[in-house]
Amino acid sequence: MRELVIISGKGGTGKTSLTAALASLAVNTVLCDADVDAADLHLLMQPEIRQHHDFMGGKSARINPDLCTGCDTCRTLCRFDAISERLVVDPIRCEGCGVCVHFCPAGAIEFPVQRCGEWYVSDTRFGTMVHARLGIAEENSGKLVSLIRKEARQLAEEHGHDLILTDGPPGIGCPVIAAIGGATALLIITEPTVSGVHDMERVLDLAAHFNVPGMVCINKFDLNPAMTETIENIAQKRNVAVLGKIPFDPVFTHAMVAGKTLLEYGEETPTHEVVREIWNKIITSPSMHSYGIVDLKATIQ
Amino acid sequence: MIISIASGKGGTGKTTVATNLAQVLGNRVQLLDCDVEEPNAHLFLQPTFTQSEPVTTPIPLIDETKCTFCRKCADFCEFNALAVVGKQVLVFAELCHSCGGCMLVCPEGAITETSRELGTLNVGNAGEVAFVNGRLRVGEAMSPPLIKRVRAAADPDRITLIDAPPGTSCPVIAAMHETDFVLLVTEPTPFGLHDLKLAVEAVKLLGIPAGLVVNRADIGDNAVFQYAEEEELPLLLTIPFDRQIAEAYSRGRMMVDALPEWRHQFIELFAKIEQIVKVNKEAACVN
Ligand code: SF4
Ligand code: SF4
Ligand code: SF4
Ligand code: SF4
Numbered sequence: 114m115r116e117l118v119i120i121s122g123k124g125g126t127g128k129t130s131l132t133a134a135l136a137s138l139a140v141n142t143v144l145c146d147a148d149v150d151a152a153d154l155h156l157l158m159q160p161e162i163r164q165h166h167d168f169m170g171g172k173s174a175r176i177n178p179d180l181c182t183g184c185d186t187c188r189t190l191c192r193f194d195a196i197s198e199r200l201v202v203d204p205i206r207c208e209g210c211g212v213c214v215h216f217c218p219a220g221a222i223e224f225p226v227q228r229c230g231e232w233y234v235s236d237t238r239f240g241t242m243v244h245a246r247l248g249i250a251e252e253n254s255g256k257l258v259s260l261i262r263k264e265a266r267q268l269a270e271e272h273g274h275d276l277i278l279t280d281g282p283p284g285i286g287c288p289v290i291a292a293i294g295g296a297t298a299l300l301i302i303t304e305p306t307v308s309g310v311h312d313m314e315r316v317l318d319l320a321a322h323f324n325v326p327g328m329v330c331i332n333k334f335d336l337n338p339a340m341t342e343t344i345e346n347i348a349q350k351r352n353v354a355v356l357g358k359i360p361f362d363p364v365f366t367h368a369m370v371a372g373k374t375l376l377e378y379g380e381e382t383p384t385h386e387v388v389r390e391i392w393n394k395i396i397t398s399p400s401m402h403s404y405g406i407v408d409l410k411a412t413i414q
Numbered sequence: 415m416i417i418s419i420a421s422g423k424g425g426t427g428k429t430t431v432a433t434n435l436a437q438v439l440g441n442r443v444q445l446l447d448c449d450v451e452e453p454n455a456h457l458f459l460q461p462t463f464t465q466s467e468p469v470t471t472p473i474p475l476i477d478e479t480k481c482t483f484c485r486k487c488a489d490f491c492e493f494n495a496l497a498v499v500g501k502q503v504l505v506f507a508e509l510c511h512s513c514g515g516c517m518l519v520c521p522e523g524a525i526t527e528t529s530r531e532l533g534t535l536n537v538g539n540a541g542e543v544a545f546v547n548g549r550l551r552v553g554e555a556m557s558p559p560l561i562k563r564v565r566a567a568a569d570p571d572r573i574t575l576i577d578a579p580p581g582t583s584c585p586v587i588a589a590m591h592e593t594d595f596v597l598l599v600t601e602p603t604p605f606g607l608h609d610l611k612l613a614v615e616a617v618k619l620l621g622i623p624a625g626l627v628v629n630r631a632d633i634g635d636n637a638v639f640q641y642a643e644e645e646e647l648p649l650l651l652t653i654p655f656d657r658q659i660a661e662a663y664s665r666g667r668m669m670v671d672a673l674p675e676w677r678h679q680f681i682e683l684f685a686k687i688e689q690i691v692k693v694n695k696e697a698a699c700v701n
Contacts, residue, residue: 122452123425123452123454123580125425125426125601129605150580150581150582150583151580151581151582151608151609151612153604153605153608153609156605156608171492190514190518192512192513192514193513205587205591205619205620208511208513209492210492210493210511211490211492211513211515212513212514212515212518215490215515215518215519216518247582247583249582249583249616249619250582250583250584250587250616250619250620251583251584252583252584254581254583254584255555282581283451283452283580284451284452284579284580285451285452285550285552286451286550286554286555286556286557286585287555287556287557289451290553290555304664305664306663306664306665306666307457307458307664307665307666308429308452308454308457308666309664311452311454311457312452312454315451315452315552318552319552319553322552322553323553336657336660336664337661337664337665340664340665361660363633366603366633366634369603369604369605369634370603370604370634370635372604
């Protein structure tokens, strides 16, 4: 089984639209939306939720004023300034470390586990999808990402699917680290802008750090052809294949407004063809075949 | 006054708004780039950094000559950052939240602290604008402590603009918490709307007044504008999709420099924010 994780360093590069378009080309896949912080893939997939689970994350301290003697121990020990002078815990600052709970001489602090979000297994017109929603202001996005990837993997194994397509989170921090470990390959979507180049390099560093092969695809390449060339040069130097260059095409936005994937929407344009070529290159790429066993070509329609 | 600029998700033009606003405010302002995972503001403002220092966080150091392998530390740690395996205490530094609890619970005094590097803090100037950013070390998962350090570098005598990270979880909360105003930047598309709704929930939770900038205002549909009206979220600026803006952006040029007619729009944007913050503070005094 293979897992392709689609990431972009930063949001807004068309990552989710492209993931959806690829999903419509693949068969025998499980979809996984690992951008749990701002999950958007469901807007194009209109999933029918089949299973619904609570995601229980960290704990949070709560002082019971009836038991508290006001000794101030908790406030002095809390390194996150989460306890006010009036001995109230600010749930946003509390990291759930449990120091105050352990050292409160009056046993006045409760430490309940928090429900940090939800995750779902759904049916879509392109197969099974695992997705989630992290609660607002919650931590543990990395944990939730790991959980839904594990779930996607299990489903794929149970039902004999060859491929998992994962829409990854932005950035290079905790959720992305959780999203790429153990993946077969990364598809990095970038744009020909100074920030696009900068973010792509950070993500490539991350991919190198965790030893996951990367491939690059340039979106809106015609907005700045010189910068597109810079990206191609960087990719070549770093031995990363550029799979394709997608023009700036409002059809992505129009498809999104219609709740459809690019390939389901409107007249055939050159953009459609480019996306199909990219998919072909992905499934025949050496990084997706590093073990040389499965013919992923069988997964294309 | 502290204004954080957030967007639910990346790529909507948050950094564009933050840098252009900073540029027109000049020496009255400082920009803190708190998007430490992918800092971009420096690419546009081109600051000269005068100071750069590593930011570290404490992690436990176990003295195995004193340790009796009682496991009290490992049992205590809420984040599974410690494990006792045979006659060894393993520290998984990347999981440690630096709470110091293990050191306090160890009955043998076998734990002291050492430090781990999270990233760097860079301070400088971009023309008249004071500039600070943080840069997370590649492979490092813990961004909130670095964000807090960037925020701590703020100069209270200037207006502070915070370029917040995307999302609605702990990193963006660390950037928006205890600010006077949140400027939300979005696009009029289903993705933009969906992420804006999450960002608005976060802002409500924090109880901070907010306003909206709609970027590429003509590329999608009307739903974002309708939502803003229903939520009484003031629409403070709309920026159309314009190839000239997009191309200037792609080269790292700021809108207000490439297209000077935008200067007064950003100055006005700031005036509107100032007004809302003022009214809000007065309301807070009355209550
Ligand atoms: S340590 Fe316990 S008793 Fe002391 S102030 Fe805190 S909650 Fe109250
Ligand atoms: S659990 Fe930790 S962070 Fe939360 S209030 Fe107690 S000491 Fe502070
Ligand atoms: S609590 Fe102290 S003595 Fe016990 S295992 Fe941990 S370091 Fe060793
Ligand atoms: S400092 Fe806190 S989080 Fe870190 S290892 Fe010790 S108990 Fe765990």
